[in-house]
Amino acid sequence: MTSVIHDIGYRHYDGPRLGRSYAVRSLFLHNLRAAYGLGRPAKTKIMPFFLFVIMLLPAAISVAVTALASSIGSGQPVELIRYSAYAIYLQAPIAIFLAAQAPVLVSRDLRFHVLPLYFSRPLSRMDYVLAKFGALATAMFILVGTPITILFVGALATKQKHLGTHALHYAGGLGGCLILALVLAGLGLVVSAFTPRRGFGVTAVMAVYLISTAAVGAVQGIAENQTNFTIARWAGIFTPFDLVDGVQVWALRAKVSSPEPPPSGIGGPVFTLACAAVVAGSLAILFLRFRKAGAQ
Amino acid sequence: MSTIAYITFRGMLGRRRALLLFALPAVLLLLSIGLRLTGNADLDTATALLTQFGLGALLPLLALLAGTGVISPEIDDGQIMYLMTKPIARPVISTTKYLVAVVLVIGFGVVPIFISAVIMNGLTAGLATGFALGALVGGIAYCALFIAIAVVSRFAVTIGLIYALVWENLLARYAAGAKTLSIRQWAISITDLTTNATAVTSDVHGSTAVPLLVALTAIGVLFAGWKLRTLSITGTD
Amino acid sequence: MSVLELRDVSRWYGNVVAVNGVTMTVGPGVTGLLGPNGAGKSTLIHMMGGFLSPSNGQVGIDGQRIWKNPSVYRHIGLVPEREAAYDFLTGRQFIRSMAKLHKLPQPGAAADRALGMVEMLPPADRAIGTYSKGMKQRVKMASALVHDPAVLLLDEPFNGMDPRQRLQLMDLIRKMAAEGRTVLFSSHILEEVERLAHHIEVIVAGRHAASGDFRAIRRLMTDRPHMFAIRSSDDRRLAAALIADASTRGVELTASGLAVEAVDFRRFAQLLPQVARTADIRLLEVSPADESLESVFSYLVAS
Numbered sequence: 001m002t003s004v005i006h007d008i009g010y011r012h013y014d015g016p017r018l019g020r021s022y023a024v025r026s027l028f029l030h031n032l033r034a035a036y037g038l039g040r041p042a043k044t045k046i047m048p049f050f051l052f053v054i055m056l057l058p059a060a061i062s063v064a065v066t067a068l069a070s071s072i073g074s075g076q077p078v079e080l081i082r083y084s085a086y087a088i089y090l091q092a093p094i095a096i097f098l099a100a101q102a103p104v105l106v107s108r109d110l111r112f113h114v115l116p117l118y119f120s121r122p123l124s125r126m127d128y129v130l131a132k133f134g135a136l137a138t139a140m141f142i143l144v145g146t147p148i149t150i151l152f153v154g155a156l157a158t159k160q161k162h163l164g165t166h167a168l169h170y171a172g173g174l175g176g177c178l179i180l181a182l183v184l185a186g187l188g189l190v191v192s193a194f195t196p197r198r199g200f201g202v203t204a205v206m207a208v209y210l211i212s213t214a215a216v217g218a219v220q221g222i223a224e225n226q227t228n229f230t231i232a233r234w235a236g237i238f239t240p241f242d243l244v245d246g247v248q249v250w251a252l253r254a255k256v257s258s259p260e261p262p263p264s265g266i267g268g269p270v271f272t273l274a275c276a277a278v279v280a281g282s283l284a285i286l287f288l289r290f291r292k293a294g295a296q
Numbered sequence: 297m298s299t300i301a302y303i304t305f306r307g308m309l310g311r312r313r314a315l316l317l318f319a320l321p322a323v324l325l326l327l328s329i330g331l332r333l334t335g336n337a338d339l340d341t342a343t344a345l346l347t348q349f350g351l352g353a354l355l356p357l358l359a360l361l362a363g364t365g366v367i368s369p370e371i372d373d374g375q376i377m378y379l380m381t382k383p384i385a386r387p388v389i390s391t392t393k394y395l396v397a398v399v400l401v402i403g404f405g406v407v408p409i410f411i412s413a414v415i416m417n418g419l420t421a422g423l424a425t426g427f428a429l430g431a432l433v434g435g436i437a438y439c440a441l442f443i444a445i446a447v448v449s450r451f452a453v454t455i456g457l458i459y460a461l462v463w464e465n466l467l468a469r470y471a472a473g474a475k476t477l478s479i480r481q482w483a484i485s486i487t488d489l490t491t492n493a494t495a496v497t498s499d500v501h502g503s504t505a506v507p508l509l510v511a512l513t514a515i516g517v518l519f520a521g522w523k524l525r526t527l528s529i530t531g532t533d
Numbered sequence: 534m535s536v537l538e539l540r541d542v543s544r545w546y547g548n549v550v551a552v553n554g555v556t557m558t559v560g561p562g563v564t565g566l567l568g569p570n571g572a573g574k575s576t577l578i579h580m581m582g583g584f585l586s587p588s589n590g591q592v593g594i595d596g597q598r599i600w601k602n603p604s605v606y607r608h609i610g611l612v613p614e615r616e617a618a619y620d621f622l623t624g625r626q627f628i629r630s631m632a633k634l635h636k637l638p639q640p641g642a643a644a645d646r647a648l649g650m651v652e653m654l655p656p657a658d659r660a661i662g663t664y665s666k667g668m669k670q671r672v673k674m675a676s677a678l679v680h681d682p683a684v685l686l687l688d689e690p691f692n693g694m695d696p697r698q699r700l701q702l703m704d705l706i707r708k709m710a711a712e713g714r715t716v717l718f719s720s721h722i723l724e725e726v727e728r729l730a731h732h733i734e735v736i737v738a739g740r741h742a743a744s745g746d747f748r749a750i751r752r753l754m755t756d757r758p759h760m761f762a763i764r765s766s767d768d769r770r771l772a773a774a775l776i777a778d779a780s781t782r783g784v785e786l787t788a789s790g791l792a793v794e795a796v797d798f799r800r801f802a803q804l805l806p807q808v809a810r811t812a813d814i815r816l817l818e819v820s821p822a823d824e825s826l827e828s829v830f831s832y833l834v835a836s
Contacts, residue, residue, distance in 0.1 A: 047454050054462070092461040100454045195312055199368050202453040203361050207316060210461075211323050214353035218327060218345045222336055299633040306621055374616035378676065381582065381611050382634040383604045525601055529584040529616070 020122045024131050027123070031135030035101045044104070051097045052143060055090060059147035063154030070158050080151050080160070083173025084248050085257035087144045087180055091241050094184070095209045097143055102188030103201030105132055111196035115290065129286045133185055140181035148173045169254070176248040183240050183275055186282025193289045212239045220259050233263040237274055246271035300379060300392040304366050308400060313365060317358070317400065321408035324354055328412040337416035339423065339493050345416075346427045347496070350409045351483050355434050356460040358405045362397040363442030364452045372450065374529050387521025394443050394517055401435035426491030434483030437509050440516025441479070447523045475499050482509050535561050535595070535683045535715045537581060542590035544576055551576045553739040554590070559717050563710045565730030566719035567826075569834055573739040574719040575614060578688045581717070582611040594684060607635070610677030614688040617669060620662030624653055624672050627661060628679055635680040647679040650705060666693035674702070678709075685709060687718035691725055703729050727826040735833050742833045747826045750833075752798060757832055758782050759798050760822035763805075764790035766815040774808045792822065 030039070036052075037045030062081050087094060109115055118128060152170040160166060191208055192201040216239045223232035236242030236258060245258040250268025262271045309317075327345060331337045367390070370376040379389050409431045413424035441459070446452040467474040468481065475481050482505035485498035498505075537559040544552040552573045568574045579585045580592050583599040583606070592599050599605055618627055628647055632640035648654050651671040656664065661672060670693055677685060687706075691699050706729060710716050720726050726733060727747070735743040735750075743750045751759075765771045768791045772784040780797040781804075795801035809816050 043451075047451060092466055096454065096457050096461060099457060100451075197369060197372075199364060199372070199450075199453045200313065202457070203357070203364070204316060206453075206457055207320060207357050207361075210353045210357055211320060214349045215323055215327060218349050221344055221348075222331065222341050225341065226336060299630045303619060303622070303630055307619065310621055374613070375619060377584065377611075377613060377616050378618065378631065379634065380584070380603075381606050381609070382631075383606050383636070384634060385603060526586070528586070529579065 027131040035139035084254035088257040099205040137185035359438030390520040421493035430483040430487030444516040565726035568736035610682035625657040647675040764818040
């Protein structure tokens with residue numbers, strides 16, 4: 001008896017296929033939503049939303065206080081928090097958000113070995129990396145950009161003086177937020193991509209932030225005591241927030257918010273180059289990591 | 297009990313965790329060596345480094361790594377079932393793991409802090425012993441807190457981070473009440489009691505800190521043991 | 534110490550009821566816990582193993598409660614479906630640790646004996662992370678056997694085993710049961726249960742659907758007609774004679790004989806030889822066509 005497969009009506013799908021760009025877009029959107037816990041169980045929404053609210057509170061309070069002061073007419077101008085300084089002051093919740101959510105995007109795929117599934121679709125390794133990176137960077141940008149938008153809207157609403165300058169500073173602040181989002185997303189993803197365990201990834205990202213910030217802070221404090229400002233200024237390159245602030249100060253002409261501005265002269269360009277290097281380097285490391293992780 | 301400790305140690309010293317466990321104190325040691333070599337290691341500087349970096353960053357991070365790492369992965373993967381299906385009281389399991397965490401914090405935190413202080417100042421003013429003792433009691437309390445959270449929640453690490461960073465760093469700076477309830481401040485006050493270096497000042501008095509430390513440690517360890525008795529393993533993510 | 538008792542056990546998660554009012558007794562010998570996926574078998578085994586508390590009802594072994602009672606684990610060995618053993622330990626270290634945790638007097642010897650029983654002695658000094666799926670399953674089995682328990686609970690134990698390992702495990706289970714132990718294993722693969730279990734418990738959608746020997750269960754299903762395949766010297770005349778009686782609902786002439794649908798088993802069983810003798814027809818082959826566990830099971834699930 002010969003074996004045969006009967007035609008029982010099974011058809012190949014011949015219809016339109018949405019193609020690679022659709023796949024990348026969908027991956028990007030899915031991960032962006034996952035960074036805020038949307039589309040996932042309720043428990044995963046608590047942390048990101050809690051941190052998001054913490055981010056908004058100072059901005060809201062600042063606007064309320066300003067509105068109150070101007071309505072009372074206290075005579076003294078009450079200033080809102082500076083746009084470019086907001087993210088630097090609120091480092092801690094931003095870092096926690098990054099530490100908590102970067103592993104959510106990356107560690108789960110590694111732990112449950114779904115990478116071969118992803119890569120058997122018209123999705124190249126670089127597409128995957130860029131989609132994840134873009135999603136986390138966008139999530140971070142929303143996190144830091146929303147509060148300063150509230151500040152700006154508050155400035156408009158309470159009819160602050162020099163609205164034109166406000167608008168300029170706001171735009172500059174947004175630019176700084178964008179750079180910060182890119183740098184943080186790169187660092188967070190790189191550290192998380194090396195462990196399939198979410199809890200350990202959180203600790204590792206946090207450790208990188210905390211140790212770099214504390215070490216740089218210690219060095220800066222000591223250098224300032226010795227009035228060795230050059231070292232204090234260069235030290236800022238080793239921690240993401242000071243690094244981005246340095247770029248803000250030099251490229252976007254903002255006022256300095258971190259303990260020390262970048263060194264004058266070549267400091268600014270070097271900081272900017274370092275930022276670019278961090279982002280590019282992170283993408284490269286992620287690409288190499290996921291090139292061989294497909295088989296794991 | 298020693299078998300549980302053996303399994304827990306073997307689990308904690310796997311490749312990636314060990315990397316972090318070694319790297320964190322290494323940064324402290326490098327910094328202190330650098331300070332000593334550049335002649336900047338006076339008492340004030342050393343105190344600043346040990347307080348902010350040692351007690352403020354290294355210690356809570358290590359305690360988080362150890363305190364959650366000794367039990368959370370096993371609960372997540374369900375492997376804790378192998379310990380729970382034995383004729384052993386559940387509190388024995390959690391307390392043994394707690395002790396393993398404390399030993400790790402001592403080895404990778406307290407000892408490097410002591411060595412770092414000695415590198416910078418030798419044994420002057422009892423600074424080294426002071427910080428070592430402060431780190432010891434701080435580590436004991438941190439581990440108790442984190443292991444209690446780890447038994448209850450899958451998000452123990454993030455919760456622990458929010459405590460260590462938002463509560464102890466941000467809020468405690470602005471609210472005096474938060475300062476009294478901060479393990480870091482209790483550790484500093486113990487250091488202050490032990491050392492007679494004037495550079496060390498604490499905002500919480502020793503008579504407040506000591507009972508709070510003991511209370512938190514006891515509550516944390518007992519709670520972890522109690523909660524483990526009713527732990528359900530459903531084996532899902 | 535050998536009898537597991539469940540009394541009106543229920544377990545729910547919010548609005549979802551996983552197990553609904555199950556009462557059963559599991560005694561010495563091999564019992565198969567049978568049910569489709571998602572029926573609640575794992576939940577039941579987890580409750581019997583003390584990992585989940587029943588939302589209602591009691592789970593006990595020889596009168597002692599299992600939940601929150603660690604001392605009862607001296608007598609229970611559990612092989613979970615999912616939970617993997619510690620990857621970083623070798624097989625021998627793992628089993629020896631288990632033996633020490635059970636406070637056995639000679640942990641090394643007990644470990645080697647347990648490893649020998651599951652034929653894992655040669656690779657015992659390799660890390661468990663390097664084992665294949667079947668080897669990991671056997672190591673888990675060894676961890677459940679090391680303390681010589683009276684009760685063995687196995688959650689889908691044949692998962693991932695190749696045919697040879699499956700036969701070995703079946704032999705091991707039979708041996709355990711012959712020594713007087715209570716062995717309960719869950720499965721949704723009917724051939725395994727059919728071959729191994731004397732006694733089956735069927736769980737469907739969280740409810741206890743049936744209990745006992747599957748042939749006896751089949752007899753109890755009086756509202757379903759029994760199918761027989763009969764070959765005789767004259768099928769057509771036999772068919773005519775059979776259909777004349779009320780105990781036969783339908784008769785079909787097929788190329789390989791007669792397919793008879795009998796609604797009254799007992800009456801039909803008496804009727805058939807009488808009819809054959811009266812009509813002088815020789816019966817060549819009479820076999821029940823739906824007394825396999827599979828058909829029993831499908832009837833139970835369908836109801």
